[in-house]
Amino acid sequence: MIDEEIRAALDVDPSPEFVARVRTRIAAEAAPSAWRWSWGLAMATALAASATLVVIVSRQHTPPSTSVAGTSVAGSENRHASEGSTTKPGAAESDAKAGRAEQTRVAVSRQARSRPTNTNALVVRTRSEPEILVDPREADALRRLIAGVRDGRIDLAAAQTIASPAAGEIEPVARIVIAPITIEPIAPARGAEGARP
Amino acid sequence: MTVDRELEREFEARLSESSTLAFRVAYAVLRHRQDAEDVSQEAFVKAYRSFRDLRDRDRFRAWLVRMTWRLALDRLRTDRRRAERDRHPDATAPAAAPPAVAEGFRPAAHEALEARERAQRLWAAIDALPEKLRIAIVLANIEEHDLGEVGRLLDVPEGTVKSRLFLARQRLKELLQ
Secondary structure, eight states: OHHHHHHHHTOOOOOTTHHHHHHHHHHHHHHHHHHHHHHHHHHHHHHHHHHHHHHHHHHHHSOOHHHHHHHHHHHHHHHHHHHHHHHSSOSTTHHHHHHHHHHHHHHHHHHHHHHHHHHHHHHHHHTTSSOOSSOHHHHHHHHHHHHHHHHTSSOTHHHHHOOOOOGGGSOOOOOOOOOOOOOOOOOOOTTOTTOOO | OHHHHHHHHHHHHHHHHHHHHHHHHHHHHHOOHHHHHHHHHHHHHHHHHTGGGOOSHHHHHHHHHHHHHHHHHHHHHHOTHHHHHHHSOOTTOGGGSOHHHHTTOOOOHHHHHHHHHHHHHHHHHHHHSOHHHHHHHHHHTSTTOOHHHHHHHHTSOHHHHHHHHHHHHHHHHHHHO
8 A cells, every 4th residue: 555655656757858858968968078088189289299390490490510510621621722822922931831731731631531420420410300301421422522622632624534425426226127927827736625536 | 989889879778768767766855856857867977977887787777776866865955945845845746646646637626635645744754764765665666676676776685675665664654644
């Protein structure tokens, strides 16, 4: 009897919109978390991108120490060369100045020998950069060529004497003639399929 | 993504089969339709947040019942408006009326008054029960739960449920006489 009364008292159903309201509430509950997650992801991506940009820009604006050294070496070379040229007219001190010029040449050649070390340092430093616009080996070869020409170790006159062949000297290419191809029918072989010996 | 969709599908199934249970548990405490819906909705939201640990059906229903009951008690204790509603009970609440009202039968005025008074006395007696006896008698009269089902919902052995129901019925008889 008591149980029947309690059962009747509890025989109440929620409104028809109840489940729909719960669904809406749960959807609203799930949306902000996804929104927060996407926002966090976007912020992390933006931070990483800006940090990468700052690193790249700072590296691009940092002057390489080797180029400064190379400039100073070139400057000293020019200075010494001009000194050498000015010493020629002098007659009395020509031997002493010639000796000084020889010392200068030796010093320049020492600096030139020490230059590849600086270049290697540049290569090591720039190896971690994202992209290489000029191959360091090519740049090194060009520097050595220029230094060699300035030092007089390399004579470019020999390179100028190498004459390329004139257009008239090149023999014309012989015309290639291909003989017509004739395909003869294949004679049936002995013992082939369908033929009895 | 697939796992999330699977979870959503499972939760939808739990929501469909347990919405009335949660609502009635809350209603047994609050006896107010809108408050009961609010509380059971809050319980479902909490269940959704922890649903990865509550995928098992029995575990989910037991957790939902206990959470709804606790939230309803909290709501009852903290809601100041409750006192006002007790003085002016919700006339639209079916709990205050006998089953004949739900079937569309309109009783005479004195019969309605008598039914309302009897329902009020019944709820007053249920409210006077200790909490463990109260939730046991409520769950035993929702959705025709048997002893085993009530035991699983309360996470207690069937024997414990049986003794609690016996004590609850005995106490209710004494209070209603």
